[in-house]
Amino acid sequence: MAQITLKNLAHSYLPNPQAEADFALKEMDHVWQDGGAYALLGSSGCGKTTLLNIISGIVRPSHGRVLFGARDVTDEETAARNIAQVFQFPVVYDTMTVRENLAFPLRNRGMDAAYIAARVAHIAQMIGMEDRLNRKARGLTADAKQKISLGRGMVREDVNAILFDEPLTVIDPHMKWELRTQLKQLHRQLGHTMIYVTHDQTEALTFADKVVVMYDGRVVQIGTPEELFETPAHTFVGYFIGSPGMNLMEAKITGNRAHLNGCEVPLGTSYAPVAGRSQIGIRPEYCSLTSGAGLPVTLRRVEDVGRHRIIRADLFGQAFNLIAPEGMAIDADMTRVVFAPDKINVFADDWRVAAQAGGAV
């Protein structure tokens, strides 16, 4: 087990990268805590799999170093790094039994037979497959196979980290939930550093203590689910996290007021003059419809999703979502929307702007 340090890490698949656009992974500098559960979240092609492969040693970074604890592993082979990885599709050795599958990584490292037997029994019990140890892996269902992959990853006690590359893609929805819960539980029991790549925000937010959001080859924010929700560091985090995502609007900021299309919106705090393209972002959860004062909206449709309703609307010709609590009556004269002032985030050129020191109203 080890803390993972990414030192000035960057990667390009081109031999001679010049511009920033040539890099699949832009330069980053991060320390990931030992024993943490991290989720790498981002849309397809944002570089999260590249980053994972760099950590596992399948890809050698073109720039920067990777450190496990104090040891520089940048030039080490996958096998030497002592990590485990679970892939998107279950990787099991078909012709082996479940038991042989679980024992394989230990046997290849020449462990002693009694130790292997004990370890396999322990892992089998954790993944709930004790009764199927003597079956061939071939005939098993996808989720059972994925559990074996998982088990093979955890069978070694000395791994530095366990990496998951979208491991629940092929699993049925109800099994997904179960496996995710199991993973979380295993993390608590074993205390390994776990890194979980996914494009599914629910998976990321439920699995991880810290979510690493990636966008366009860059880590845009590392934070707890709550931080990502309340104070997204980048507009991408705003609209990628949440369902529906954050509403973003062009606005001019002066002190504790935002001006959009001639209307004035009070902000919870004051801001220094904002340079570049300025936007305000508000989560649909913090908007409410009113018949009183507010910004004029045109309602398009109301989607009832059970616990609440999503209202799709237009605000100054731009799509705008808000969430209304269950049971709230929506009247025809409710054509205005108000924002909770302290829930409004301000962005300059897509990056969040911190409030001016002592600027709270």
Add this chain to the structure above:
Amino acid sequence: MDKTQNNKAWFLVLPVLVIVAFSAVIPLMTVVNYSVNDTFGENEFFWNGLGWFEDMIASDRMHSALGRQVLFSAIILAIEVPLGIFIALHMPKKGFWASFCLVLMALPLLIPFNVVGTIWQIFGRVDIGLLGHGLASIGVDYNYTNDALDAWITIIVMDVWHWTSLVALLCYAGLQSIPQAYYQAARIDQASRWSVFRFIELPKMSGVLLIAVLLRFMDSFMIYTEPFVVTGGGPGNSTTFLSIDLVKMAVGQFDLGPAAAFSIMYFLVILLVSWVFYTVMTTLDNAETK
């Protein structure tokens, strides 16, 4: 899960049955007709019952032809299958050289059988052939026309040259279907090269390998054109395989009855062996699932 049984589905097979009847079954019946009759031409037939079959089963000539045939097929399979796997494992996986190798490998498969025979017949000649003359000039006593062993070696090398590509290409296709993640997982598990082959590559290839073995068995067991062109079955009878002997008997000696009886048994042997192959290999496969 229980499937609904509906035997009306057999009607869907009917068109194929009709076509196969005209292309195979009816012509085969002519052979059956010859095999139980004796004829001196003029479409006059005399009933002979199973006489020809009894003769053929007891015939030394047929026994030795069968022996040569089995030996030939066994050697062919023993060389081509491992060699094909070996080549497939070492072919480039992508890029220009992958396409280049594929084309190169496919070339021998595209050459007509009699042309293959002619190529090797000339190639091996001691007077003008590159191989034959080359060997002679470095002092190797090689002559496929009067040395049985040389004739065998020539025919086996020719068959390996002609058909190993088939096994290699089938295995290559099987290997290409293995996702990269398997190799990565194996690396993480610190599997040895042998383990990767034994537990990842071989199981994934087993399906195509079964087809390859079946095809190579059937083809080599029926081989006719190439040895006929190269050695004509000689020297003596040393490379007279079943089909060559059969043609000699039917067309050369005009012994239509015995030849027909023999070709039916020949057909049944191939059918039986193929069936046994297939059944054994698929049940082995299923047994592993349990």
